[in-house]
Amino acid sequence: MPTLRLWCVRAVxxxxxxxxxSGISRTEERFIILQSTTSTQNAGLFDAILPRFQAxxxxxxxxxxxxxxxxxxNARNGDGDVLLVHAKSDEEAFVAAGWGVKRYNVMYNDFVIxxxxxxxxxxxxxxxxxxALRRISQARTAFVSRGDESGTxxxxxxxxxxxxIDPLKASGTxxxxxxxxxxxxxxxxxxxxxxxxxxxxxxxxxxxxADYTILVEGDPQLFNQYGVILVNPAKHPHVxxxxxxxxxxxxxxxxxxxxxxxxxxxxxxxxFPNAPGG
Numbered sequence: 001m002p003t004l005r006l007w008c009v010r011a012v013x014x015x016x017x018x019x020x021x022s023g024i025s026r027t028e029e030r031f032i033i034l035q036s037t038t039s040t041q042n043a044g045l046f047d048a049i050l051p052r053f054q055a056x057x058x059x060x061x062x063x064x065x066x067x068x069x070x071x072x073x074n075a076r077n078g079d080g081d082v083l084l085v086h087a088k089s090d091e092e093a094f095v096a097a098g099w100g101v102k103r104y105n106v107m108y109n110d111f112v113i114x115x116x117x118x119x120x121x122x123x124x125x126x127x128x129x130x131x132a133l134r135r136i137s138q139a140r141t142a143f144v145s146r147g148d149e150s151g152t153x154x155x156x157x158x159x160x161x162x163x164x165i166d167p168l169k170a171s172g173t174x175x176x177x178x179x180x181x182x183x184x185x186x187x188x189x190x191x192x193x194x195x196x197x198x199x200x201x202x203x204x205x206x207x208x209x210a211d212y213t214i215l216v217e218g219d220p221q222l223f224n225q226y227g228v229i230l231v232n233p234a235k236h237p238h239v240x241x242x243x244x245x246x247x248x249x250x251x252x253x254x255x256x257x258x259x260x261x262x263x264x265x266x267x268x269x270x271x272f273p274n275a276p277g278g
Contacts, residue, residue: 031060032243035072035080037151038181040226041065043201043270049259053250059243067181069149075099075229078236081244083229084251086151086199091227100229101241104252107260107271108225111155112203113216114186115195123195124215130162132216137165140174142194146185147177151224156197159221199224201270226271228252251275 040046041063050061064074068085075083076099083100085091094100113123113132121139123132136143145167146153160167167175176194178185182202189196190210198206203214228248233239250256252275260273 029240030058030243031062032081032240032247033079034061034063034082034084034247035074036063036065036084037068037071037086037226038065038183039086039152039199039202040084042181042183043205044265045201045260045263045271048263049256052255052259053247056255057246057250059247061247065181067146067148067150067152068154069151075231078231078238081231081240082247083231084226086224086226087154088225088227090154091229095229099232099235101232103227103229104248105274105276106226106228106251107257107273107275108223109200109271110217110224111152111197111222112200112214113195113197114189114203114212115215116193117211117213119215121195126216127218129159129197129216129219129221133159133163134165136195137163137167137170137174140170142174142176142189142192143167144185144189144192144194144196145175145177146182146197147179148181150182152182152197152199155222155224159197162221204265204268204270225274 046063054060064071064080066074068087068090071083071085072090072094074080075094084106091103095103113129115123121136121141123135126132145156171177176192178188180188182198183206185196186198186202186206187208190208190212228251230241230244230248231239233241257273257275260271261269263270
């Protein structure tokens with residue numbers, strides 16, 4: 001009998017411990033992986049809004065901040081639950097190929113061309129980015145590209161195409177490829193006294209400006225749209241579709257859109273919400 005009683009006690013303890021561990025495991029699982037861009041991370045947006053989402057829902061959002069091209073690749077590989085990037089045609093192709101469920105507009109800002117105040121290529125005040133890039137190439141003044149397949153890099157390549165110039169022919173001379181995120185690329189450009197293309201949000205939060213300033217802005221070609229997509233659980237069954245969609249609904253809904261609109265640096269908004277119905 002003592003042996004049977006001891007066995008029963010052990011069984012009850014084992015079952016109780018198992019239930020406790022299972023509860024802990026379920027609690028720990030209330031997080032999602034967000035594949036996103038360095039621009040949103042560098043701008044401080046996530047630090048400003050994600051704690052509000054977690055406080056409301058108990059869902060933690062763990063951000064992987066990389067270039068848009070890498071974020072799309074990671075999401076295709078199933079290394080994330082939600083994707084938030086800024087290359088609309090690539091995002092639409094991602095959904096069309098079945099890797100994502102649906103794409104939603106979230107917010108926008110714009111790209112700008114920055115450079116040293118002495119402006120050796122004479123581009124200050126130009127309203128056409130393609131014309132500015134043409135002048136930079138003609139003057140053979142240094143230009144630093146992200147060179148990392150990010151949304152910013154994709155936009156830059158499109159602008160060179162508008163200018164009818166292939167900058168890769170000058171790679172390693174006046175045209176330099178950083179292969180890095182936006183903050184690191186800006187630091188490289190400042191160090192080389194070179195021009196570069198950046199999203200406005202990263203520029204506003206950038207502290208190592210020296211005498212650098214925005215030289216070209218306002219071209220409709222510089223529009224910068226961000227979108228959010230749930231990774232398709234039909235492709236990757238481990239995707240936390242319910243939690244991920246809950247985050248998307250919050251982000252494009254009134255509260256998320258209001259927080260995006262209210263996020264500023266030195267009184268300037270970094271992003272403008274434009275989700276339908278947000």
